[in-house]
Amino acid sequence: MRKIVFLFLLSICLNISAQDFDFQYDHYSFIVEDLEKTGDFYAEVLKLEEIPHPSATKGFRWFKIHGNSQLHLIGKDQVSRDKNKSVHLCLATQNLNELITYLESKGITYWDWPGKKNAVTDRADGVKQIYIQDPEENWVEINTAEH
Numbered sequence: 001m002r003k004i005v006f007l008f009l010l011s012i013c014l015n016i017s018a019q020d021f022d023f024q025y026d027h028y029s030f031i032v033e034d035l036e037k038t039g040d041f042y043a044e045v046l047k048l049e050e051i052p053h054p055s056a057t058k059g060f061r062w063f064k065i066h067g068n069s070q071l072h073l074i075g076k077d078q079v080s081r082d083k084n085k086s087v088h089l090c091l092a093t094q095n096l097n098e099l100i101t102y103l104e105s106k107g108i109t110y111w112d113w114p115g116k117k118n119a120v121t122d123r124a125d126g127v128k129q130i131y132i133q134d135p136e137e138n139w140v141e142i143n144t145a146e147h
Contacts, residue, residue, distance in 0.1 A: 027062075027070035028089045030138045035061055035075035041134045042071060045106060046091070065091065081138070085113070085131060088139035096120075096128055096144050108132060110142075 032038040039061035042048045048063035048071060061073040071089060093099055100120070103110055110130040112119040121129045129143035 025069050027072050029072040029074055030089070030134070030136070031074050031076050031079050031081070032134075032136050032138075033076065033079050034135065035059070035073055037135045038138075039063075039073050042073070045103075045108065046140075079136070081136075083137055083139075085115075085139045088131065088141050090141040090143065092143050092145045092147060094144060094146070096130070096142065099142060100130065103132065 030038070039050070042061075042063050043050050048065060051062050051064050051070070053060040053062050059075045061075075063071040063073075065071055100110065104118075109117055110119075110132045111117055112121040112130065114121075119130075123129060123143075127143050127145045129141055132140050132142065134140060
């Protein structure tokens with residue numbers, strides 16, 4: 001009986017000390033050299049809504065993705081980056097076919113995960129995905145995951 005009471009009290013203590021921070025996704029940042037050209041890509045090609053930086057007037061371009069999620073572009077004179085596709089911003093849409101048609105009309109190449117041009121990856125979970133690059137070759141995954 002003592003063992004059961006001890007285990008019960010231990011579980012209560014662990015539950016009290018455990019915290020649920022209820023994290024929400026806030027933003028992703030890219031460091032870019034050509035802030036104007038790269039910002040225009042996100043505004044004009046991906047149609048993200050540009051929002052003001054809360055205090056800086058130069059060196060930043062911020063974009064609203066959905067709700068309070070944002071993309072932040074930070075301008076620097078020099079950028080050291082790894083062109084690895086595993087490092088990427090990911091956006092989800094249920095209109096992937098329409099987006100692909102739109103990208104093709106703009107002459108924008110897209111790739112599947114293995115790297116085949118103008119191809120779509122069909123993941124095992126049923127999600128379709130493509131990858132594009134912004135003007136500074138940052139990778140952006142666009143998929144059909146439901147949220």
